[in-house]
Amino acid sequence: MKITNILFTGRLVDELEGLLNAEEMLNGKRVRFVPDGEVSSEDLDWADAFVAFHPVAHFQFANLKWVHSLGAGVDRYMALGDRWPEDVLLTRTITSFGQKIGEYTLSYMLKEVQHHNRFQEQQGRAAWKMVAPRALDEVKVVVFGTGEIGQELARILGLFGVQVEGVSRSGADKDHFFRVMSLGEIDDSSLAEADFIINTLPLTKETAGLFDERLFGCMNQAVIINVGRGGTVDHGALLNALDSGSLKAAVLDVFEEEPLPADSPLWSHPGVTVTPHISAITTPEEAVVCFLETLDAVESGGELRNRVDVGRGY
Structure with a gap:
């Protein structure tokens, strides 16, 4: 051409x-x-x-x-x-999107397992209370999307001993994943046992609104990190999941409408961290x-x- x-x-x-x-x-x-x-x-x-x-x-x-x-x-x-x-x-x-997203994701995972928020809150009260950090090799992660970015993310997490399962359109085996499930055959027990759910999926007809009430209902105090596309997540369902306890926290870097409107409830919810689409610039x-x-x-x-x-x- x-x-x-x-x-x-x-x-x-x-x-x-x-x-x-x-x-x-x-x-x-x-x-x-x-x-x-x-x-x-x-x-x-x-x-x-x-x-x-x-x-x-x-x-x-x-x-x-x-x-x-x-x-x-x-x-x-x-x-x-x-x-x-x-x-x-x-x-x-x-x-180098995979490397960047790996570093972004790892930073928020470490913040969680090292109890950064808890210790900051204790410092404000001058409270000395020991809480043992969790080791990353005790953490279970499910990554939605097993393309180049998802595979690099799984490789990086694997260096720390993290057990990573994947979800993809086909369910085909991919390097660095313990196992891969298809979108149509997601193991609900895997979601229930996951500490972190990381979304790297593109926005397609199949993935639009994928993270809905049913999917969030399978989770048990998980932290979701969305670095894929905002349209894959029903944010109303996400807020309900945070309030019900299915989700412990949400780290959101992508949104259906960007910039995120000033009146969005995501800005002020205590369980949500908003970043302005910077995980892989x-x-x-x-x-x-x-x-x-x-x-x-x-x-x-x-x-x-x-x-x-x-x-x-x-």
Whole structure:
């Protein structure tokens, strides 16, 4: 596939322009760097490649041959639904997301098992009361999503002796997991015994609202950490689970609407920790490396590890 006109937009557009132009990495290509909100219909008609985190408000395929997401998630592209042409390639960014999410997740797991909140509260009362920390090799984790990110997360946790079970669409065995269950055959007893439930799933028709009253009802004082997609979780059901004791706490980095609205009850619930979608940020440097590698593969016919199966949505 020959790519000639490339349109960049979104929050990293200035950084990408500086990096790509400084190194003259796109020599021979015609390129436009347009701020988010300023992309015109003429820009879209001109481009045969579109590079951004998500489609612009008036997005149209026009003459596009290739769309490249600057993030790992492509749910906002998939929201275009049946409009996606068969001859338009969709790729996503693959970087060190698994490592970053592993570190993010581990930080909150350690906070829990080392009783950080309890000791901070005791300090405020000048109370000296010993509570033994839990060892990580005593902890059981269920990770929803066994792709590249889920496997790297399981590998990192396994280094500390954590027993990690996985849940995936197919239930196929994957490296670093004690066992893997399919979405349709989740073992309720595994959820009941889990100390942490970690969601890395993409948002698809199968995963939308997956974490509902029934699923939360299987849990027993678990901590849920969501680094997948906000739309996979019914937040009303989550709050009910926190209030009933099925959940001990929730660490949420992704939401169906971002930024999270100021009137959301998630902000003020004592059992919820909110972070602003920072568990695996794409840096400009990483974005450039992945984009250039993908461009080379697109034009040379090489292997595309980051190609999105539009039918599946990931």
